[in-house]
Amino acid sequence: MEERAGQDAERPEGPFRIIIDTDPALGVPNADIDDGLAIALALTSPEISVEGITIVNGNSKLETGVQCALYLLERLGREDVGVYAGADRPLVKNVDDVHELYAPHLASARVELPHTTRTPERLHAANYIVETVMANPGEITVVAIGPMTNVALALALEPRIAQAAREFVLMVGSATNYAHNVTTVGDFNAFVDPEALQRVLDSGAKIRTVGIDQTSRVRMTRDHVRTLRAHGSAFATWVADCAEQWIDFLHQAWPNRPEHADGCFLHDPLTVAALLGREILTWEPARVDVECADGLARGLVVVDRSLALAPAPPANAEVAVDTDVDAFTTLFMQRLLAAEQPSVP
Secondary structure (H helix, E strand, O other), X not given: OOOOOOOOOOOOOOOEEEEEEEOOOOOOOOOOOHHHHHHHHHHOOOOEEEEEEEEOOOOOOHHHHHHHHHHHHHHOOOOOOEEEEOOOXXXXXXXXXXXXXXXXXXXXXXXXXXXXXXXOEOOOHHHHHXXXXXXOOOOEEEEEOOOOHXXXXXXXXXXXXXXXXXXXXXXXXXXXXOOOOOOOOEOHHHHXXXXXXXXXXXXXXXXXXXXXXXXXXXXXXXXXXHHHHHHOOHHHHHHHHHHHHHHHHHHHHOOOOHHHOOEEEOHHHHHHHHHOOOOOEEEEEEEEEEOOXXXXXXXXXXXXXXXXXXXXXXXXXXXXXEEOHHHHHHHHHHHHHXXXXXXXX
């Protein structure tokens, strides 16, 4: 990959200015919490300035994600951050095909949207990404922790954002051997919209990927939940309630999977942590592509770290290949606990 002139590969002079593209559900009973926790980690980290949050249909429906993001910002006193609704379906397939995989487990789940009086911005997420990146060349990092539909749409509107953005950090794929979480070969973000992901990978942008092989090494356990609850702040208590309910749901839905017995994965917070210090994640250059054809391999992300094919396609990303789990977990908990002072009895 070419290093673009005038762009420090390590850190900007000030905080990272980022757009978070996400499909959050934190605050919805029996719903995944990691997107919301990633937003909270970014908002409580002085190394990061969150410019805006764009919502994509994926782990949650579009309207659910919008409500959850608005409510989270309200709880953290960050009404200054705008929320932009984006794609309500993948580029090609219907997202219902993916949700059907979880239907037997989610049949008993109730969906109660968190209440907020805030409303999203009127601008479409893809347009917001384009306008913000083009107005701030070399400064904006797009952190995409849901399906890549919004990012692909933004690239279609204005291909120059590939070079104008500082970088794109994606939660997708697996650089080492790992059993995926949706199909035998596919992780959720890739499987929902592989066509969008391939467009991003082919864009020529500076890309880093944090795969499910690394994100599945970091977890919020029941011990962490107890620590949050003991802290006493309203925000920590709310996160503890959401996490405990999600862990209970995972254990009931998949009782034979030991990783769900006492905790849940922190996929998206680890992706945000890619901006909080190079020591947390170890990186290697690789060629990354995704299978878009129908069939058993749809959504398979192929990560070629050897670059040994003949002729070898050039590397198009840096991929995370190792994680300092203790360093991440310590930082993550410190930031959550610092989000709000404990309530005074």
